[in-house]
Amino acid sequence: MKKTFLLIFLLMSVMGKSIEISAPPTPSSLPFFIEEDDYNVEIFKSHDKANAKFVSGKSQVLVTGFNAAFAFRKQNIPIKVISVSFGDLSYFISDGFDLFASGKNFTVSLPFKNSPLDTQFKTILSVDNELNKRCKIVYNPFQASRQLLKRKKIDLTVLPEPLASKAVIVDNLKRVSSINQLWHKFFQTENGVPKTAVIVRTDILSEKEISEIKQKLKKHAEELKKNPKMTIKLLQKNLKLTEKEAATVAENISINYLFDEELVKNASEYLKSIKRENDFDKDLFK
Structure with a gap:
C-alpha cells in the first residue's frame, strides 16, 4: 500500500x-x-x-x-x-612515460576498484600478458591522481574529459592514448x-x-x-x-x-x- x-x-x-x-x-x-x-x-x-x-x-x-x-x-x-x-572520452595521461615502451614497469592510477575504467583496463591486461606483467594499479580520485602524476609518484593516470585537457593545458602533462583507442587494439567491438x-x-x-x-x-x-x-x-x-x-x-x-x-x-x-x-x-x- x-x-x-x-x-x-x-x-x-x-x-x-x-x-x-x-x-x-x-x-x-x-x-x-x-x-x-x-x-x-x-x-x-x-x-x-x-x-x-x-x-x-x-x-x-x-x-x-x-x-x-x-x-x-x-x-x-x-x-x-x-x-x-x-x-573517446577518457585518456591515459603521463608526464612523458611511454605506455608502450617494452620492458618498462609502470604504475597507473584509476578512480576506484571495479569502476568502468578499472574493468576496461583489466580486460585489456587480461589479453596482453606483456603489458600485464609490467603494470601496477593503484586507486585514487581523479584530482588526486593528477597531483600524484605532477609529483612523479605514478607514471600514468586515466582522466575523463574535461580533466584530461586541463591536465595537458594547465599542468603541461602528456596525452598518451584514449582508453577506447587502446581497447580497439585488442577487441573488435564496433x-x-x-x-x-x-x-x-x-x-x-x-x-x-x-x-x-x-x-x-x-x-x-x-x-x-x-x-x-x-x-x-x-x-x-x-x-x-x-x-x-x-x-x-x-x-x-x-x-x-x-x-x-x-x-x-x-x-x-x-x-x-x-x-x-x-x-x-x-x-x-x-
Whole structure:
C-alpha cells in the first residue's frame, strides 16, 4: 500500500511540470545542455546524491555510468536504458612515460576498484600478458591522481574529459592514448567502450514522454555533430571552461549516442568482452 501511495505521489509531482534530468559535468551530457522547455537539467557533482535522487523518483532521467543500470535493476527499480554513449572520452595521461615502451614497469592510477575504467583496463591486461606483467594499479580520485602524476609518484593516470585537457593545458602533462583507442587494439567491438547511459524511470514517465526524450536526444546529438562551435559554447557555459580548454576538449572527444538495435548489439558485444554476458537483457535497452 505504501508503495502505491508513493507511486501516485511521484506521478502527480511530475504531471504538469518539467521532467527532472540529472547529468554529470562531462561532455557525454552535451545533448542535454541544449535547453528544452519541458525538462530541467541538473548538473550534479556527487554520483551518490544523483543516484539517491533518481531512486527516490525526484529525478526521472539519470545520465550516469553504464554499470549503474545493472545496479538499479538488482534493486528492482523500474528502469530502461534509452541510449548509451560510446567513444573517446577518457585518456591515459603521463608526464612523458611511454605506455608502450617494452620492458618498462609502470604504475597507473584509476578512480576506484571495479569502476568502468578499472574493468576496461583489466580486460585489456587480461589479453596482453606483456603489458600485464609490467603494470601496477593503484586507486585514487581523479584530482588526486593528477597531483600524484605532477609529483612523479605514478607514471600514468586515466582522466575523463574535461580533466584530461586541463591536465595537458594547465599542468603541461602528456596525452598518451584514449582508453577506447587502446581497447580497439585488442577487441573488435564496433564502437569500443561505453561511457554513460541515459536511464529513465518507466514507472513515473509515460511511454510517450520516454519516446520524446529519446527523440530529442537523437536530434541534439545530430546537431552537435554538425556544429562544432555549438559544442565549444556549451562546454564553456556548462562545464565552466575557458575557450581554449573547451576547444581542446571538443577536438579530443568522439562520442556516439547509440539507440535501439544498434545499442542492443554494442551493449551485448561489450558485456561479452568483459565476461558479463549474463547481465545482458535485451529488454533493458529497448
